[in-house]
Amino acid sequence: MYLDVTHLKEFYDLPLGRMLRVLVGSRVKMLWPEMRGQRLLGIGYAAPYLRPYLKKTNRVFAGMPAAQGVVKWPREVDVPNKAFLMEDGQLPFPDSCIDRILLVHSLEMAGEPSALLDEVYRVLSPGGRVIVIVPNRRGAWARSEVSPFGYGRPYSRPQLDNFLNNHHLSVVSREEALFVPPTNSRVVLKNARSFERLGAVAWPAFAGLLVTEAEKQVYRGIPLKARHVARVLRPVFLPNGKTAGAQVMSGHRGQKGGSLSNRSDR
Numbered sequence: 391m392y393l394d395v396t397h398l399k400e401f402y403d404l405p406l407g408r409m410l411r412v413l414v415g416s417r418v419k420m421l422w423p424e425m426r427g428q429r430l431l432g433i434g435y436a437a438p439y440l441r442p443y444l445k446k447t448n449r450v451f452a453g454m455p456a457a458q459g460v461v462k463w464p465r466e467v468d469v470p471n472k473a474f475l476m477e478d479g480q481l482p483f484p485d486s487c488i489d490r491i492l493l494v495h496s497l498e499m500a501g502e503p504s505a506l507l508d509e510v511y512r513v514l515s516p517g518g519r520v521i522v523i524v525p526n527r528r529g530a531w532a533r534s535e536v537s538p539f540g541y542g543r544p545y546s547r548p549q550l551d552n553f554l555n556n557h558h559l560s561v562v563s564r565e566e567a568l569f570v571p572p573t574n575s576r577v578v579l580k581n582a583r584s585f586e587r588l589g590a591v592a593w594p595a596f597a598g599l600l601v602t603e604a605e606k607q608v609y610r611g612i613p614l615k616a617r618h619v620a621r622v623l624r625p626v627f628l629p630n631g632k633t634a635g636a637q638v639m640s641g642h643r644g645q646k647g648g649s650l651s652n653r654s655d656r
Contacts, residue, residue, distance in 0.1 A: 434496025568598030
């Protein structure tokens with residue numbers, strides 16, 4: 391079940407939301423440092439993590455589910471709106487036209503996650519990549535309602551990998567984020583980067599988020615082996631009911647006696 395877009399927007403304006411924008415955004419930028427000439431689509435509420443790419447890509451779009459609602463994005467009055475409403479199984483794009491897709495507050499909230507990934511696969515260009523960010527089932531953020539990541543269906547690492555592979559999206563990179571405790575404590579927020587560095591070494595399995603990059607696989611058809619066509623021998627009807635073999639043998643016998651067997655008929 392999707393959260394209301396106004397709640398998501400308000401959360402990212404809070405200190406905790408701004409901290410997530412920095413910590414999670416750094417993971418995205420680490421995976422996708424160079425996006426020049428790329429067409430980028432965000433799905434769910436990915437706007438906070440799309441902003442760094444506004445002037446570094448060919449095109450940027452922000453798809454927001456109808457059940458969640460949509461707000462103008464970017465917020466600036468003089469910047470054209472790049473956000474649009476969408477359904478889980480219906481993206482308003484032709485096949486193979488998007489180079490990169492970022493899913494945030496999306497897969498764990500989707501009413502039809504399989505239909506969503508089918509559409510992601512459809513619109514991705516061959517070899518295109520997707521980053522999926524979901525709450526980690528083993529992490530504390532999936533159990534806390536202090537952030538939007540405490541809602542929806544959390545995933546374990548094997549669950550997410552298998553789900554993506556089943557939709558022909560091959561996992562190429564696995565990262566984690568949010569080792570900081572889910573709290574609004576000023577002390578924690580002030581030392582968030584230290585928590586991240588420590589947690590990545592001390593307890594990586596208990597990260598708050600799974601950040602997974604996958605690539606669209608286009609499988610070639612298996613060529614059919616050349617079939618050897620058996621030669622079909624057509625029967626030849628000979629006079630007097632003799633077989634071809636018998637006629638040949640008769641000829642040989644005639645030659646042995648110095649004359650053909652049918653010379654007397656001439």
